[in-house]
Amino acid sequence: MSLKVESLTGGYSRIPVLKSVSFDIADGELIGLIGLNGAGKSTTIKHIIGLMKAFEGTVQIDGRTINEDPETYRRKIGFIPESPLLYDELTLKEHIEMTIMAYGLERDRAWKTANHLLDLFRLTERLDWFPNDFSKGMKQKVMIVCAFIIEPSLFIIDEPFLGLDPLAIRDLVQLMEEHKRNGASILMSTHVLANAERICDKFVVMHNGEIYAMGTIADLRKHFDMPEATLDEMYGRLADREGF
Amino acid sequence: MTVRDMFKKRTYEYYRRIGKYLKYVFNDHFVIALMILTGALGFTYSDYVETVAPSDLLPRLLLIVIIYFVLPIGGIRTLIEPADGIYLLPLEKQMAPIMRRHLLISGLFLSAGMAVIATLTMPLMEALNISGQAYSLSWLAVLICLKLIDLLVQYHSFQSDSLTLIRTIYTGRHILILGTLGLSLFVSLWVGLLLSLSGLFGLIYLVFSYSREKLWNWDRMIDIEQKRVQGIYRLINLFIETPYGQNKVKRMKGFDPLISIISSKKDPHMYYISRVFIRQTAFSGLYVRLLTIGLIVIYFTPVLWLRTLVSVLFIYLIGFQLLPLKQVLDESVHFKLYPYTNTDKIKAIQKLLNMALIVTSIIFSLGALNGGWETTGIVFLISTVFVFGFNSVYVPRRLG
Known part of the structure; x- marks a missing residue:
């Protein structure tokens, strides 16, 4: 079991945003985290990566919480945030060096992966630039490269498709599938439901800080009693019915 | 609220903010450092003036170089903000009195600055036998004329959309300033004053009569004001962090x-x-x-x-x-x-x-x-x- 979230309650101040959220991701599984703006997706992610502390409940990666062994815990996560987080003062090359240093990666191996990815994303020519001057999509690509050279056991990807060109989306999906086959688990939050339906193994549908429904697309169809329906249709129905 | 009120409010805010930061700039350490610096420089300067003979060439050249570089410091304080280039566009006509006011205020303020420069250079002028009495009003008048010329050239560029004309006038300004300084220091203060005064009146005619119906060059005004304000904050940021300091990252x-x-x-x-x-x-x-x-x-x-x-x-x-x-x-x-x-x-x-x-x-x-x-x-x-x-x-x- 790669990621296990158990009755997680948490939020920004005393008032909890998340109310007893539980789900887990097995090795080699890709889970889609679905929900409207403000449903609690990003808050859930912040709790998992350890930027926020849970009021109650636990988050475990490979059976350990962050407090037991923060270094190992963090090393297992590759995080691609929704809005790219970059250093203003570092070049693209230095972002990669920094990642290698901070995660204690083996240089040659990491650079081999990095070069392959940079090539794929057509960034090789820009190694000496400040990524902060890049377009949104190119910044996102930098984050993807940095996350993938870590070779984590759990990828957390927040809204990966916005700003990426169609080629990059295709390449990213391929990369995700490749790593999945090698046993990595992926938690992906997205609003692009068509993409999610195509690539995710299971879904966690969140609303108001709670899990509304969970399971494979077949499970969801059964849950909503809508055979043959797409994720988009089910989601629309759900939103109408609940008055979201 | 009229545009006039808005600019009044901006003026108030601007001085309040600068005043707040200046309070921190002139903290104890800095005042001590400044006093030591002034003392040291004053000492060296008075020593230097003693050695100057009336016919010396070098001090004259030095004066020209210093004045030439000090003169352009400080432009018209327009308080124009980037968004004005969109929101104030329909108010073209109402801008004229406001801008004239800004020109006047900046002119008065910077003339006071030139008076300080005139006072500081007076001992040297006296040692060079250029000014007769202890305090020469004509030297002060020359410097103020040159500063006003500098401001009027800038004001003209706010209303001109022809880059070639702006460039020509800027070149004319350089020649006028250097010519005036050269004549004042090498020939006679009176000749210099005459040249600068005629230059000043020519520019006043050009700006206020000849090209009166021109539209404002918003991009240029915004750009120049941004640079001016950033220059001030750069100076302040030497001493304290302000949120206006441009955290610029350069590749270097x-x-x-x-x-x-x-x-x-x-x-x-x-x-x-x-x-x-x-x-x-x-x-x-x-x-x-x-x-x-x-x-x-x-x-x-x-x-x-x-x-x-x-x-x-x-x-x-x-x-x-x-x-x-x-x-x-x-x-x-x-x-x-x-x-x-x-x-x-x-x-x-x-x-x-x-x-x-x-x-x-x-x-x-x-x-x-x-x-x-x-x-x-x-x-x-x-x-x-x-x-x-x-x-x-x-x-x-x-x-x-």
């Missing part, structure tokens, strides 16, 4: 070898802050400027104990201003995510400070070389001891 490729010397291949904190220090102009610019000011003061200060004091004072100022590097590390989300528990950020900052401040101490002591090797040795020794004290006692306490 030439410094890459230096970075690779000071940064570490193993410690991510050091790797990062050494690059922040060099590439963020807020830090590197501050370092270079304080280093330069300190060096000049030390060079001109004649007394050993004062030199040592200035050196220590400026090392303290530089070190103190570099402490926000810790904040840069604290605010970075990356360092919260990295699996890196050896989070000794303070150690990395101490390492960087050690290098930056010891270099400062070396440069300052070299600046004291005109006092002999012994002076240099003493300044270096005391400064370096202070650096280690600052780093090992003050820094951990302050940041911990």
